[in-house]
Amino acid sequence: MGKKRRHPDIEEVLARPWCYYCERDFDDLKILISHQKAKHFKCERCGRRLNTAGGLAVHLNQVHKETLNAVDNSLPNRQGLEVEIFGMEGIPDDVRQQHDQRVTQQYYEALAERQAATGNPTPGVSGIANASKKTKLDDPQDLKARLAAFKAKKAAGATGNGSGNATPNSATQQLQSPAMAPLPMAGSPVQAFPPGGQASPLPPPGAMNPYAAPYPPPTGYGPPGYPVPGAAFPNYPGQLPYQPPYQGSQPVEMEAFNTAPPGFPTNGQAPPGAPPGAAPGAPGLPSRPAFSAPPVNPAQFQQMHHSQGAAPPGADGSPVNATSIDDLIASASKNASATVDTTVAAPEKKGKKDKDKDKTVKLLYDDVESPEAKMARSSRYAFTPDRTKSAAVA
Amino acid sequence: MSQFELPDPPNDGITAVKFAPNSSNRLLVSSWDSNVYFYDTTPDEAKLLQKFESRAAxxxxxxxxxxxxxxxxxxxxxxxxxxxxxGEQTVISEHNAPVNCVAYSSETNILVSASFDSTLHIHIIEGAKATSVSTIQLPHKAYSISLSPSKLVVAMANRAVYIYDIKTLKDATYRSQTPQSTINVEPWQQRESSMKFQIRAVACMPNDSGYASSSIEGRIAVEWFDPSDESQKRKYAFKCHRSIVENENTDYVYPVHALAFHPVFGTFASGGGDGVVAVWDGSAKRRIKQYTKFGLGVSAIGFSPDGAFLAIGVSPGLESEHDDGIPVEEGQVKIVVRQLAEEEVKGKGKDSKKK
Structure with a gap:
């Protein structure tokens, strides 16, 4: 391509080197490394720029007899010294995944915005068209299935189209995700970025086709069933070979909907109010490991666990007591905002999601009284002034 | 930059460290050992100037x-x-329970004290005397108070926060007839803490626009006085003073005992039960600096008026049970004075450029 494109495509954006400690991205790996040396690995005592946090720790220890507790100028959840970072090396997989996820999401948000502003078609459209070209070679059965699916979607006034991923909180988006996940199975290995690629804000009708491709001509679960998100699952028994890729992509999908508790999508099936954990009741279905996550996300658990007498645990935010999907969404977002960890801590929630499950949080001080009030009563400090002379004051 | 320990530290836990308003080498320290210490903190010549004894902690x-x-x-x-x-000491008012906070407003010459009797005393100071004293009844015990140029923030038990207008308090105190009579002054604002746990400390921004509060559960919230939705949306809270022990799979969460705003750059420092002091840029939502552990626990911190020094009071045991008080060993209680380089405390945001 001779002309320089003003807007890089998603691959280029994802390929940009970025800094683990502050999530900034750079044009070039060299610049990233010099950024890290200047911002995160610089010795505050003598100005020496070390190559890694470990190197700085050793330097501080040997030269200045100090210990390094945390990396300077870093996001609160990235201060640790446990990970050895050099440029892009050493970034833990989960952190990298989150970053890609975030970048992808931002990319498509920007894309949708630009599209709305300019009216230009997405560069991605051609890619999707190619994908559908490939699937055109599929047998007529597939075509029928696709047609059925498409009709069903239309009939149900499927809201999926164009909802984009800019609104991870919207119910449609939630419900759509299970249906989208099968795309990688559609035999298009081109999908280097399954979540982002599929979450493309404007899948033209043709783009919907791949979703249906893997399903055999629906029998019991005809068109009417399809739009019900949960109904996507009944197809699975016949589709066992597809399960592994589905599982594989699921966690990534979930990450995008950070504000909703894991297992949220199952609420399309579960009667509202019932603990989503009870959902896998459908007889004859294979187990759905991806959905066996606890119905309450760790942040909520923590909230419930920590909430003091004022708010009875679970009463104000637990999906267990919620009565409708709307409530669930409201409570999920409420809880998300209740933690008030805004930009600084947002990535942290994602990253620790899995770890937090089995982590114990130990409060070093947990009392409704202040330490001073408690200590003031102890025998050592006990003192009662003689107030006989000033009793009138009291 | 350098840091040093003050000689002749208190024998028991430190409750407050305060620099003098006009000189950056005079420091007051109060302690559970019933004394108030007055130090000269000039680097290399630091010494205890005087010690003022009291009847109780x-x-x-x-x-x-x-x-x-x-x-x-x-x-x-x-x-x-x-x-x-x-060295002369005079009692200017008497509470009906221990007094846990005192704060002086140089703009209005009033002294505010808070006590476990759930009251505030407002003293108008003229010369060497309190000419008028009034009492304000609070719904709960005040755990921490802080003054900005025009506001008084009172952080109480049950996560309640009252914000008073100092001028209103002063006027009402003037009008009160009998000394120490209870006056009814409506708070300018009543808020609930944005943190779920008990508030531990509160500190006002020097530019009079808001305050930071900390909780016993390793968290700090930053919010603004302006009641408009726009300003209220800016408030946030974040976790800090925690240590994750990987092999135990435990997240140890420490109380944040002390908060102090830098008088020049508007950044703030926090001191926690983990013995760590961190400096935060509240507008950029970044941590600027975290110092190596100072000891068992940081119970008090204070900036000098020119912002060139940070005093850190280190004491053991505020977190643990203490039926017999804190077991204190030699060397555990200390006051560290750190000489600050500008980049340690200067934020990047526009707020810091103001001055």
Whole structure:
């Protein structure tokens, strides 16, 4: 391509080197490394720029007899010294995944915005068209299935189209995700970025086709069933070979909907109010490991666990007591905002999601009284002034 | 930059460290050992200037209008004025329970004290005397108070926060007839803490626009006075003073005992039960600096008026059970004075450029 494109495509954006400690991205790996040396690995005592946090720790220890507790100028959840970072090396997989996820999401948000502003078609459209070209070679059965699916979607006034991923909180988006996940199975290995690629804000009708491709001509679960998100699952028994890729992509999908508790999508099936954990009741279905996550996300658990007498645990935010999907969404977002960890801590929630499950949080001080009030009563400090002379004051 | 320990530290936990309003080398320290300490903190010449004894533990101390006047309160239920030159102490008001906070407003010359009797005393200081004293009944015990140029923030038990307008308090105190009579002053704002746990400390921004509060559960919230939705949306909270022990799979969460705003750059420092002090840029939502562990726990911190020094009071055991008080060993209680380089405390945001 001779002309320089003003807007890089998603691959280029994802390929940009970025800094683990502050999530900034750079044009070039060299610049990233010099950024890290200047911002995160610089010795505050003598100005020496070390190559890694470990190197700085050793330097501080040997030269200045100090210990390094945390990396300077870093996001609160990235201060640790446990990970050895050099440029892009050493970034833990989960952190990298989150970053890609975030970048992808931002990319498509920007894309949708630009599209709305300019009216230009997405560069991605051609890619999707190619994908559908490939699937055109599929047998007529597939075509029928696709047609059925498409009709069903239309009939149900499927809201999926164009909802984009800019609104991870919207119910449609939630419900759509299970249906989208099968795309990688559609035999298009081109999908280097399954979540982002599929979450493309404007899948033209043709783009919907791949979703249906893997399903055999629906029998019991005809068109009417399809739009019900949960109904996507009944197809699975016949589709066992597809399960592994589905599982594989699921966690990534979930990450995008950070504000909703894991297992949220199952609420399309579960009667509202019932603990989503009870959902896998459908007889004859294979187990759905991806959905066996606890119905309450760790942040909520923590909230419930920590909430003091004022708010009875679970009463104000637990999906267990919620009565409708709307409530669930409201409570999920409420809880998300209740933690008030805004930009600084947002990535942290994602990253620790899995770890937090089995982590114990130990409060070093947990009392409704202040330490001073408690200590003031102890025998050592006990003192009662003689107030006989000033009793009138009291 | 350098840091050093002050000689002759208190024998028991430190409750407050306060620099003088006009000189950056005069420091007051109050302690559970019933004394108020007055130090010269000039680097390399630091020494204890004087020690003022009290009948019971001193929970807070503050300078008054100048570098020769101090006010202290403690377990003897009294609010006392200390003349730092003559050493003379005078009781200016009496609470009905231990006094845990004192704060002096140099703009209005009033002294506010808070006590476990769930009251505030407002003293109008003229000369060496409190000419008028009034009492304000609070719904709960105040755990921490802080003054900005125009506001008084009172952080109480049950996560309640009252914000008073100082002028209103002063006017009402003037009008009160009998000394120490209870006056009814509606708070300018009533809020609930944005953190789920008990508030531990509160500190006002020097530019009079808001305050930071900390909780016993390793968290700090930053919010603004302006009640408009726009300003209220800016408030946020974040986790800090925690240590994750990977092999135990445990996240140890420490109380954040102390908060202090930098008088020049508007950044703030926090001191926690983990013995760590961190400096935060509240507008950029970044941590600027975290210092190596100072010891068992940081119970008090204070910036000098020019912002060139940070005093850190280190004491053991505020977190644990203490039926017999804190077991203190030699060397555990100390006051560290750190000489600050500008980049340690200067934020990047536009706020810091103002001055």
């Amino acid at each position: 001193v929970l807070d101390v503050t300078f008054g209008r100048n570098d020769n006047e101090a006010f202290a309160g403690g377990l003897d239920w009294d609010v006392r004025r200390i003349d730092l030159e003559s």
